[in-house]
Amino acid sequence: MLSGEMKGLLLWSSLLCALIMAVGGTSSYNVHRGLSYRAILDTDVDTDDLFALLYLLKSNRSEFNLQAVTINTNSWTNAGHAVNQIYDILYMMGRDDIDVGVGGDGGILENGTIQPNVGGYLPIIDQGRGTAGPCRYRQAIPVRLDVDTNMGIRRSFLPQGNRRYSPLRQPTAQQVLIKTVSEGPVIVFMTGAHTNMAIFLMTNPDLKKNINHIYIMGGGVRSKNPTGCCPKNASSTCQPQQCGDHGNMFTAFRSNPYAEFNLFGDPFAAYQVFHSGIPITLVPLDATNTIPITREFFEAFEKNQRTYEAQYVFKSLKIDRDTWFDDQFYTSYFMWDSFMVGVAASAMRNIRDEENEFAEMEYMNITVITSNGPYGIPDSSNAFFGDRKIPKFNLKKNGVHSGHVQIGIQDPFCFRGNATGICKDGYTEEVTGPDSVRVRVATRAKPNVDESSTLDREYYANFLDVLNRPQYKGRFNFTTEFPYYKEVLYKPDFKGKKLGKIVVFDMDMSAGDFLALFYLLKVPVEELNLKAILVTGSGWANVATIDVVYDLLHMMGRDDITVGLGDSFAVNQSYSKVGPIVGDCKYSKAIPHGSGGRLDSDTLYGLARDLPRSPRGENKKLQKLLKSREVSTHHKKKKKTKKKKKQISEILTGKTDNFGWYEGSVVIELSSLLGLKICRYTAQNSVKFGAPRDTDFPQLRQPLALEVWRSLVKSIDDGSKITILTNGPLTNLANILLSESNASSIIQEVFILGGHINYKKNQEKGNVINVPSNKYAELNMFLDTLAAKTVFESSLDITLIPLHAQRKVYALPKIIKMLQAKNMTHEAVFTRRLLTRLHHLHQRHHLYRHVDMFAGEILGAVILAGDQKLLNSTFEIKHLKVYTKGQLSRDGEVIFDKKKKKEFKVLQGFNHVSCYNIFSSGLLRQKQSAVIGSFGEQKRRWSSPAA
Numbered sequence: 027m028l029s030g031e032m033k034g035l036l037l038w039s040s041l042l043c044a045l046i047m048a049v050g051g052t053s054s055y056n057v058h059r060g061l062s063y064r065a066i067l068d069t070d071v072d073t074d075d076l077f078a079l080l081y082l083l084k085s086n087r088s089e090f091n092l093q094a095v096t097i098n099t100n101s102w103t104n105a106g107h108a109v110n111q112i113y114d115i116l117y118m119m120g121r122d123d124i125d126v127g128v129g130g131d132g133g134i135l136e137n138g139t140i141q142p143n144v145g146g147y148l149p150i151i152d153q154g155r156g157t158a159g160p161c162r163y164r165q166a167i168p169v170r171l172d173v174d175t176n177m178g179i180r181r182s183f184l185p186q187g188n189r190r191y192s193p194l195r196q197p198t199a200q201q202v203l204i205k206t207v208s209e210g211p212v213i214v215f216m217t218g219a220h221t222n223m224a225i226f227l228m229t230n231p232d233l234k235k236n237i238n239h240i241y242i243m244g245g246g247v248r249s250k251n252p253t254g255c256c257p258k259n260a261s262s263t264c265q266p267q268q269c270g271d272h273g274n275m276f277t278a279f280r281s282n283p284y285a286e287f288n289l290f291g292d293p294f295a296a297y298q299v300f301h302s303g304i305p306i307t308l309v310p311l312d313a314t315n316t317i318p319i320t321r322e323f324f325e326a327f328e329k330n331q332r333t334y335e336a337q338y339v340f341k342s343l344k345i346d347r348d349t350w351f352d353d354q355f356y357t358s359y360f361m362w363d364s365f366m367v368g369v370a371a372s373a374m375r376n377i378r379d380e381e382n383e384f385a386e387m388e389y390m391n392i393t394v395i396t397s398n399g400p401y402g403i404p405d406s407s408n409a410f411f412g413d414r415k416i417p418k419f420n421l422k423k424n425g426v427h428s429g430h431v432q433i434g435i436q437d438p439f440c441f442r443g444n445a446t447g448i449c450k451d452g453y454t455e456e457v458t459g460p461d462s463v464r465v466r467v468a469t470r471a472k473p474n475v476d477e478s479s480t481l482d483r484e485y486y487a488n489f490l491d492v493l494n495r496p497q498y499k500g501r502f503n504f505t506t507e508f509p510y511y512k513e514v515l516y517k518p519d520f521k522g523k524k525l526g527k528i529v530v531f532d533m534d535m536s537a538g539d540f541l542a543l544f545y546l547l548k549v550p551v552e553e554l555n556l557k558a559i560l561v562t563g564s565g566w567a568n569v570a571t572i573d574v575v576y577d578l579l580h581m582m583g584r585d586d587i588t589v590g591l592g593d594s595f596a597v598n599q600s601y602s603k604v605g606p607i608v609g610d611c612k613y614s615k616a617i618p619h620g621s622g623g624r625l626d627s628d629t630l631y632g633l634a635r636d637l638p639r640s641p642r643g644e645n646k647k648l649q650k651l652l653k654s655r656e657v658s659t660h661h662k663k664k665k666k667t668k669k670k671k672k673q674i675s676e677i678l679t680g681k682t683d684n685f686g687w688y689e690g691s692v693v694i695e696l697s698s699l700l701g702l703k704i705c706r707y708t709a710q711n712s713v714k715f716g717a718p719r720d721t722d723f724p725q726l727r728q729p730l731a732l733e734v735w736r737s738l739v740k741s742i743d744d745g746s747k748i749t750i751l752t753n754g755p756l757t758n759l760a761n762i763l764l765s766e767s768n769a770s771s772i773i774q775e776v777f778i779l780g781g782h783i784n785y786k787k788n789q790e791k792g793n794v795i796n797v798p799s800n801k802y803a804e805l806n807m808f809l810d811t812l813a814a815k816t817v818f819e820s821s822l823d824i825t826l827i828p829l830h831a832q833r834k835v836y837a838l839p840k841i842i843k844m845l846q847a848k849n850m851t852h853e854a855v856f857t858r859r860l861l862t863r864l865h866h867l868h869q870r871h872h873l874y875r876h877v878d879m880f881a882g883e884i885l886g887a888v889i890l891a892g893d894q895k896l897l898n899s900t901f902e903i904k905h906l907k908v909y910t911k912g913q914l915s916r917d918g919e920v921i922f923d924k925k926k927k928k929e930f931k932v933l934q935g936f937n938h939v940s941c942y943n944i945f946s947s948g949l950l951r952q953k954q955s956a957v958i959g960s961f962g963e964q965k966r967r968w969s970s971p972a973a
């Protein structure tokens with residue numbers, strides 16, 4: 027028998043049958059020859075996965091037909107961003123019939139029971155109840171910004187259909203798998219981590235017979251990573267990076283040179299899939315390393331883009347190339363997932379599917395390493411064993427799953443003694459004996475039979491051919507869907523107004539932060555001049571959600587407000603050796619990934635897509651003009667002509683807002699005058715900022731939080747000061763204090779929404795959901811305790827709006843009721859919809875029990891800008907500090923400082939009805955209202971010439 031490892035696990039109930047199938051190899055699905063195969067793609071929605079998806083959609087449907095896409099959420103992307111991107115691609119391709127599954131809010135119980143609504147946000151070993159948890163393997167994945175946005179291409183290119191994520195309505199990955207597999211035989215393509223499929227197989231052993239074959243991109247068997255090698259004549263100081271490694275984990279090769287990202291995402295899940303008995307074809311790094319995106323291929327592709335899907339893929343590749351590390355794109359960017367689907371499609375076309383046109387194949391006996399020897403020594407790294415009497419899933423003590431399991435990419439166990447790491451978790455190792463599985467493995471890409479071609483791999487030509495086929499081609503892109511599409515930037519006219527105090531709003535993009543932002547934009551500019559927004563990814567949302575901020579600003583006619591991108595990790599939580607792209611989730615693991623957590627923040631509870639879409643400076647003419655630097659430098663020296671002055675003033679006074687037709691130098695001037703650098707996130711970058719090369723439009727580069735801060739400080743008049751409101755973890759503010767020595771003298775005062783002051787000792791609890799041992803901290807302090815310490819110990823003038831005050835404004839229905847008027851503003855309509863949705867979810871489902879706290883997040887903005895007399899607010903002076911000793915049960919607690927080092931103004935009392943009133947009447951004011959109400963309105967304007 028196999029190893030006996032899985033005794034008791036349902037998966038093995040059909041062991042015998044499985045073995046027979048494995049040995050029988052490929053014959054089992056030949057039965058369906060002649061019919062069209064039904065197919066499922068399980069993907070982690072990285073850029074390369076999109077190429078695979080589009081290739082599948084373009085393949086001949088009489089050969090196979092994609093039925094469903096399930097999304098793997100514990101790897102490269104966040105669920106909310108990933109699912110909407112898939113919906114949009116399918117919409118472009120006219121395939122709204124394809125089911126899409128993502129997430130689920132359940133987990134795996136202590137006794138190994140897998141809940142039917144299991145989410146898959148965490149690898150199987152870390153699954154508990156719910157969707158919050160550590161990032162043991164996921165921390166190898168770089169900050170999920172470029173993938174979530176597809177480097178900014180996603181929302182500039184893909185049209186947006188009606189399907190979208192919606193709370194409690196989204197089919198889960200497991201539901202979609204069960205439905206699709208129940209309906210009849212399928213083949214499965216896997217291009218991400220294996221969590222979804224493993225859970226499916228473990229819980230539905232009876233349906234396994236319907237899966238005829240699984241094609242996997244992942245692992246490296248005999249591979250030797252060709253990247254990061256030292257040149258032959260290199261000096262002795264050259265450190266070979268991944269050179270010769272089996273795996274490809276460029277963020278973690280020192281601890282684990284064996285694993286490839288997909289299998290490292292959940293090695294135990296991969297083991298279940300490989301050992302399921304279902305015939306498997308593996309396209310590992312062995313093969314993909316032999317098919318890089320070469321310069322020749324890239325150039326051939328550039329000339330060959332006859333469909334929207336080809337354009338989308340090329341654009342993605344191009345910006346990937348332009349931003350690729352060390353400028354090593356042509357030698358280290360391979361066709362991974364896209365090659366696998368090609369090999370699979372070719373194998374299925376052939377009568378004897380041993381053969382395919384694109385890769386040489388070989389049978390190998392392999393397994394997936396899930397833990398490291400010596401086995402059987404109790405080790406807290408291994409949650410299947412730990413100190414349990416009976417291991418989870420009845421796994422065997424002293425068996426292959428019982429060793430040390432890598433706990434993070436800097437796990438000291440993995441570095442023992444040697445320069446290269448010893449951990450093999452996720453390695454597809456060649457083994458013999460009872461624990462091995464016979465798998466068909468692609469070993470290398472086949473050369474082009476047409477030897478005269480510049481494309482030296484057979485698959486290069488096929489890939490371009492398939493993507494450019496007229497058959498099943500995409501219908502339109504975002505701009506061509508609308509006959510009167512026009513890109514517009516909005517800037518308000520403040521001429522003749524005396525502007526109020528300069529304010530910077532720092533947010534972590536929770537739903538409450540967007541409520542606060544709407545309100546801030548409605549405060550008369552004579553009182554409050556919101557100049558910049560800083561966002562962090564260390565709290566409720568992924569940094570890619572920055573696009574929702576841009577869209578809201580666009581709606582409100584405020585494309586002039588700059589938005590700075592902050593860190594994704596709490597202070598000291600990123601791994602400095604690798605850079606700020608990877609780190610630990612020590613604190614942010616308290617935020618759930620699923621319902622009520624990041625999934626909902628990232629999509630603004632499903633409503634973000636109703637906001638009008640901000641432009642990206644993609645305007646052709648503007649781009650061309652921005653590109654020709656001569657124009658801009660030339661213009662600086664030249665005096666403004668009368669005509670140009672008039673054009674500028676027309677734009678500034680709002681007589682026109684479409685600057686597309688203006689002459690070059692005027693546009694350049696405007697972009698600097700208005701601060702219109704970008705209005706949406708893009709991965710554009712420039713050498714000036716450390717990128718390996720300039721992208722096409724380096725001017726569109728997303729500024730970082732610190733850069734926005736610096737340019738704001740530079741731009742304000744002497745003697746002016748800046749007021750800051752923070753509505754999230756204090757990461758950005760701490761980084762400003764740590765790097766700018768003059769910060770305290772320029773900051774007027776800071777309003778901090780957060781901190782829990784435990785007045786009635788041990789009675790009133792904090793709100794760190796998911797860390798039950800921590801009773802008295804408040805999330806904004808907890809999520810970045812070192813940042814809180816830095817800010818608390820600074821000389822800043824701080825007003826604290828603590829949790830107990832916020833709790834007085836949790837009554838969602840009261841605000842909803844007040845947000846009514848005969849003449850509603852667009853922003854009031856949107857806000858009311860959001861609050862109503864929060865309220866319904868709060869009423870209906872336990873996972874949304876905390877969402878009333880987002881209403882409390884309006885309080886900071888109202889205290890900062892509202893009428894204090896009406897509010898009747900009172901403050902008291904307290905001496906405070908914050909607990910930061912690294913103990914999760916106490917970190918983030920605000921405690922009274924007996925040494926009385928520093929004074930804080932703490933909001934004590936206020937009239938909460940007035941607070942609702944101030945907030946709602948602000949939103950209902952007709953002035954400073956939205957200039958474009960919604961995405962729907964935008965679509966109407968772009969559909970007829972009248973507008």
Ligand SMILES: *[C@@H]1O[C@H](CO)[C@@H](O)[C@H](O)[C@H]1NC(C)=O
Nearest residue numbers: 134135136137138139140141
């Ligand atoms: C596992 O635990 C859950 C709840 O704790 C219980 O309902 C279920 O019956 C248990 N299952 C088994 C197989 O022991």
Ligand SMILES: *[C@@H]1O[C@H](CO)[C@@H](O)[C@H](O)[C@H]1NC(C)=O
Nearest residue numbers: 182183337503504505506644
């Ligand atoms: C959409 O397609 C058209 C026609 O191919 C192209 O000119 C345009 O640039 C595309 N839009 C975007 C945003 O790339």
Ligand SMILES: *[C@@H]1O[C@H](CO)[C@@H](O)[C@H](O)[C@H]1NC(C)=O
Nearest residue numbers: 389390391457458459462464
């Ligand atoms: C794989 O294992 C089978 C027995 O399970 C054996 O017959 C075969 O020779 C092995 N193949 C390789 C390449 O080691």
Ligand SMILES: *[C@@H]1O[C@H](CO)[C@@H](O)[C@H](O)[C@H]1NC(C)=O
Nearest residue numbers: 441442443444445446447448
């Ligand atoms: C790793 O270190 C051990 C001793 O700690 C040594 O025996 C072994 O040869 C080293 N391996 C490599 C690959 O350097």
Ligand SMILES: *[C@@H]1O[C@H](CO)[C@@H](O)[C@H](O)[C@H]1NC(C)=O
Nearest residue numbers: 849850851852952953955956
């Ligand atoms: C109603 O709102 C619109 C748009 O905000 C505004 O133009 C109009 O003057 C308002 N009407 C009244 C009666 O306030």
